Amino acid sequence: MEVGFLGLGIMGKAISMNLLQHGFKVTVWNRTLSKCNELVAHGATIGESPAEVVKKCKITIGMLADPPAALSVVFDKGGILEQICPGKGYIDMSTVDPETSTKISQAISAKGGHFLEAPVSGSKQPAETGQLVILSAGEKELYDEAIPALNVIGKKSFFLGEIGNGAKMKLVVNMIMGCMMNAFSEGLVLSEKSGLDPRTLLEVLDLGGIANPMFRGKGPGMLQGNHSPAFPLKHQQKDIRLALALGDENAVSMPVAAAANETYKTARSLGLGDLDFSAVFEAVKGLK
Numbered sequence: 657m658e659v660g661f662l663g664l665g666i667m668g669k670a671i672s673m674n675l676l677q678h679g680f681k682v683t684v685w686n687r688t689l690s691k692c693n694e695l696v697a698h699g700a701t702i703g704e705s706p707a708e709v710v711k712k713c714k715i716t717i718g719m720l721a722d723p724p725a726a727l728s729v730v731f732d733k734g735g736i737l738e739q740i741c742p743g744k745g746y747i748d749m750s751t752v753d754p755e756t757s758t759k760i761s762q763a764i765s766a767k768g769g770h771f772l773e774a775p776v777s778g779s780k781q782p783a784e785t786g787q788l789v790i791l792s793a794g795e796k797e798l799y800d801e802a803i804p805a806l807n808v809i810g811k812k813s814f815f816l817g818e819i820g821n822g823a824k825m826k827l828v829v830n831m832i833m834g835c836m837m838n839a840f841s842e843g844l845v846l847s848e849k850s851g852l853d854p855r856t857l858l859e860v861l862d863l864g865g866i867a868n869p870m871f872r873g874k875g876p877g878m879l880q881g882n883h884s885p886a887f888p889l890k891h892q893q894k895d896i897r898l899a900l901a902l903g904d905e906n907a908v909s910m911p912v913a914a915a916a917n918e919t920y921k922t923a924r925s926l927g928l929g930d931l932d933f934s935a936v937f938e939a940v941k942g943l944k
């Protein structure tokens with residue numbers, strides 16, 4: 657199966673490499689074209705623009721930073737709209753708001769093309785090993801057609817119905833995750849400042865009802881100041897911001913998420929946006 661892939665950041669690079677390793681023919685494009693080279697060394701070919709990738713491939717997958725990036729690859733010069741047509745599909749795995757996804761869906765449908773939103777749960781390592789959870793919505797026919805690729809990318813795919821449902825599910829999940837990381841960071845700092853050993857806190861947490869892979873996986877590194885990015889903090893803050901907007905629309909009071917958003921904003925203002933979202937710990941500590 658031949659697929660196109662747009663966006664070779666942390667997630668896009670890992671996913672497209674995994675597809676190559678599973679025998680897919682992959683044509684890649686990235687805004688910073690030099691980032692394609694590593695994939696080419698593993699057998700990928702390059703498309704000079706999103707339009708060129710779509711021209712070549714029946715199904716193209718996108719994994720872009722945020723709503724402006726997701727819109728740009730569709731609507732800008734050399735974008736997807738120039739080549740999408742009946743028989744061709746676009747699957748957007750970026751985490752965006754439902755409005756962005758709807759706008760893309762409508763534009764692609766107007767050209768006779770097919771669209772699926774498919775944001776993912778899981779980070780760099782699950783992306784490398786095909787263990788993501790895929791939260792798709794949109795055209796069921798495209799979903800069915802893409803199953804061979806989705807089965808390589810993820811350990812489980814959900815089809816959630818109409819466009820927007822995948823985006824909403826993803827924002828809810830990441831709103832919860834961002835709040836958890838913020839509370840975890842506050843707990844680590846509180847334990848240390850009140851004279852406890854935070855490493856013992858990690859052990860206690862891991863033995864109880866709120867044990868989870870995120871605390872277990874990230875906790876020890878956080879205490880050593882290791883925040884090398886798997887999920888960049890700037891994207892976590894974007895996701896809480898978009899989740900809060902969804903809360904506004906639905907009159908859902910979310911004071912915990914609103915407070916967490918402020919901490920992530922502080923972290924960004926301290927220059928921590930490109931580090932892992934665990935770097936919110938440094939903002940809670942009051943250190944850069």
Ligand code: NAP
Binds near residue numbers: 778
């Ligand atoms: P990343 O490493 O920051 O990569 C972002 C990608 O978007 C890069 O390819 C970048 O191109 C491209 N991009 C940014 N602005 C653009 C624009 N205006 N036009 C075209 N391309 C643009 O991010 P990531 O971690 O891979 O995340 C990608 C998406 O997946 C985000 O929506 C994120 O929220 C979501 N996500 C991430 C994780 C994770 O753990 N990392 C997990 C689940 C979901 P350049 O190389 O040219 O900058």
